[in-house]
Amino acid sequence: MEDRTKASYLAARREGFSGERALVLPPTVVIEMEKDAYASALHITDIGYYPKAYHHLRRRDSAINQHILIQCIEGGGWFILGEGEGETHPVQAGQYVILPAGIPHAYGADETNPWTIYWVHFKGKLAASFSAGQRYPIDIRPGVSSRISDRIALFEEIFRMFEMGYSRENWQYACTIFHHYLGSLRYMQSYRDAAVGTQERQGDVVASAIHYMKENMEKKLSLEDIVQHAGYSPSHFTALFGKRTGYAPLAYFNQLKIQQACHLLDFTDMKMNQICYKIGIGDTYYFSRLFRKIMGVSPRAYKRMKKG
Secondary structure (H helix, E strand, O other), X not given: OOOOOHHHHHHHHHHOXXXXXXXXXXXXXXXXXXXXXXXXXXXXXXXXXXXXXXXXXXXXXXXXXXXXXXXXXXXXXXXXXXXXXXOEEEEEOOEEEEEOOOOOEEEEEOOOOEOEEEEEEEEOOOHHHHHOOOOOOEEOXXXXXXXXXXXXXXXXXHHHHHHOOOOXXXXXXXXXXXXXXXXXXXXXXXXXXXXXXXXXXXXXXXXXXXXXXXXXXXXXXXXXXXXXXXXXXHHHHHHHHHHXXXXXXXXHHHHHHHHHHHHHHHHOOOOHHXXXXXXXXXXXXXXXXXXXXXXXXXXXXXXXXXXX
């Protein structure tokens, strides 16, 4: 692992990561959770989303009393557990890790292909049982029965609850969702098997491809990526997909992205650049053009219409 100076790290954090979102719960709220009969079992102290987190680095030579979940959606990073320069474990897209409380650690983004991550600091009487055995990267690759987009929706609901305020009802509900969120990782196969219509999807290449698109909403997929997943030649798959949906695969994928953008505009206060990262479009101008082409109005006009 290359040495990184404290000065460069602090400079990067002052600038932040474009599209990032993060919340640190007030200590008074955390204390309330720790006293609550329900929330004391499992509760969040910090939560966030860092897209393309260049120069992201955190070293803790002194242990903290929180477990840290890092779910990597794109790019890559690394982590070290224990004091000193221990073994460096790479983390790739489609993996997660839980760093246990009580152990010094370090983690950061890959220098050339930095990670996009969802992350949570959590505590509680049940926290250790969820983190046990999860300290090495665990795959959550997209597949025909995966539910990655469902899990991300859970994360977003937790985040929205805290954005709405720290009332007891809000954080108790957020704890309920977070319990489900961690369970979807800890008991991944059961979570996948519970999906409605899994058996029907397995024999349908077009439905499987659409599912793959939804599971990779935050990425810029190429036609080659999609046909490789489908296991068909580009020409055969494109013809099959067009016959079923009436659209070319990438045009359909763009429609799904704009559909998700509309949902975020309707139900969140995310900024435009944050929405762009959530749907895998890095250029806000291209996003605006694509949105207008599909919806007939600009994103900002759409937002105003919904508020009116």
